Structures are given as C-alpha cells and as structure tokens.
Amino acid sequence: xxxxIDGPAGAGKSTVAKKVAERLGFTYINTGAMYRAITWKAxxxxxxxxxxxxxVKLAEDSSISFMNNGSRILLDNTDVxxxxxxxxxxxxxxxxxxxxxxxxxMVRQQRELGRSDxxxxxxxxxxxVFPHADVKxxxxxxxxxxxxxxxxxxxxxxxxxxxxxxxxxxxxxxxSDKTRDYGPLKIADDAxxxxxxxxxxxxxxxxxxxxxxxxxKMSNKKLFPF
Numbered sequence: 422x423x424x425x426i427d428g429p430a431g432a433g434k435s436t437v438a439k440k441v442a443e444r445l446g447f448t449y450i451n452t453g454a455m456y457r458a459i460t461w462k463a464x465x466x467x468x469x470x471x472x473x474x475x476x477v478k479l480a481e482d483s484s485i486s487f488m489n490n491g492s493r494i495l496l497d498n499t500d501v502x503x504x505x506x507x508x509x510x511x512x513x514x515x516x517x518x519x520x521x522x523x524x525x526x527m528v529r530q531q532r533e534l535g536r537s538d539x540x541x542x543x544x545x546x547x548x549x550v551f552p553h554a555d556v557k558x559x560x561x562x563x564x565x566x567x568x569x570x571x572x573x574x575x576x577x578x579x580x581x582x583x584x585x586x587x588x589x590x591x592x593x594x595x596x597s598d599k600t601r602d603y604g605p606l607k608i609a610d611d612a613x614x615x616x617x618x619x620x621x622x623x624x625x626x627x628x629x630x631x632x633x634x635x636x637x638k639m640s641n642k643k644l645f646p647f
Contacts, residue, residue, distance in 0.1 A: 425546035429594075441630060460514045484497050561614065
C-alpha cells in the first residue's frame with residue numbers, strides 16, 4: 422500500500438509522514454531528502470547546479486538509502502541527515518530539482534523504494550512518482566506559518582535567520598516548485614487537502630490516519646492497527 426503526501430515547504434509533511442508510518446508499521450520515504458543529498462554532494466564536489474550532465478552522472482553513481490525507518494538518510498553509506506538541512510542547501514536545491522533527466526533518475530529510485538507498504542512525502546508524489554497511490558494527501562499552510570516553522574527548525578540547528586529572510590526563501594522555493602516544467606508541485610485531482618495552519622501535529626496525524634482508515638474500509642484492505 423502506498424500513502425503519498427505532497428505539499429510546500431513547512432506544511433508539516435516530514436513530521437506527519439514519519440509519525441503516520443510509525444503508527445501503521447510502514448516504511449517512511451522522504452523524497453525531498455534524496456534531492457537534498459544529491460544537492461549536498463554536488464556542492465562539496467564543486468558541481469554547478471545547472472550542470473545537468475554532471476548531476477545526472479552523480480546521481481547514477483550515488484547510493485541513497487534510509488535507516489531508522491526513514492528518519493536518517495544515507496548517501497554512499499554515510500549519514501548526511503544533518504548536513505542536508507542547512508540554509509545553503511535550501512537556496513541551492515531549487516535549481517537542482519528542475520532538471521528533467523535528474524528527476525527521471527530520482528523517480529526511478531523512489532519507485533523502487535515504494536515496492537513495499539510506504540508513507541512517502543515530497544512535491545510530486547501524488548502526480549508523478551505514485552500517481553496510482555492508494556491514499557493521496559496534500560498538506561498546506563499559510564506562508565507565514567510555514568516560515569515560522571522553518572525558522573524554528575533552523576534555530577534549533579544553530580542558524581539564526583530572520584523571519585523575513587526565511588519567508589522570502591520559502592516564497593522563492595514555492596514559486597520555483599510550482600512553475601518548473603517537470604514534476605511541478607500541484608494538487609492531484611483526487612487528493613485530500615488538509616490545511617495545517619491552525620492544527621497541531623497530532624491533529625494532522627489523526628486526520629491523515631482517519632483518511633487511511635476510510636480508504637481501508639472502502640477497499641476492504643486490512644491495515645494494522647485498524
């Protein structure tokens with residue numbers, strides 16, 4: 422079974438998807454982290470974010486996997502979970518994820534990971550990677566709320582960026598994600614939309630689980646613990 426969750430940065434996708442996967446006993450896949458890992462590797466190797474040929478080769482020669490039920494990401498068997506969540510990666514990733522040939526490689530890798538019961542989150546999961554997912558969710562929130570969440574996350578990691586700067590970066594990422602030619606961020610016709618602006622994480626998790634429960638009943642698929 423595949424549960425696919427899309428949405429913009431700061432909507433709560435990673436936390437919600439991870440917790441839902443834990444509750445169901447499914448594998449959690451953070452596709453955004455996969456792109457971040459390639460972006461980080463390109464930066465440390467001096468590869469331009471516009472050099473598609475080099476980035477494609479980099480992705481083909483790289484091994485990306487997850488551990489601790491998806492909470493840690495390994496790049497070439499090295500844990501890079503913390504290294505890929507920096508403001509520098511935030512600013513660089515938009516150019517990388519626009520490249521069609523690179524995305525084709527990443528989509529293939531993501532589909533391979535999806536050969537089991539998974540909860541996966543990203544930007545084009547419900548429309549490109551898993552268009553036939555059993556449950557499709559689109560998480561959203563106001564840009565002000567999303568910027569506050571991202572600022573708090575960065576502060577915990579030691580980065581003291583102003584709220585205005587984080588909001589500007591978030592807005593630029595939104596625009597880039599929604600307007601790219603290949604795999605843009607958009608709402609699938611059959612996705613359930615959840616606005617998380619005024620919701621707690623626990624409330625969002627329960628809302629997603631309720632949606633999964635409804636699908637389980639309608640499709641006669643027996644899902645633990647329902």
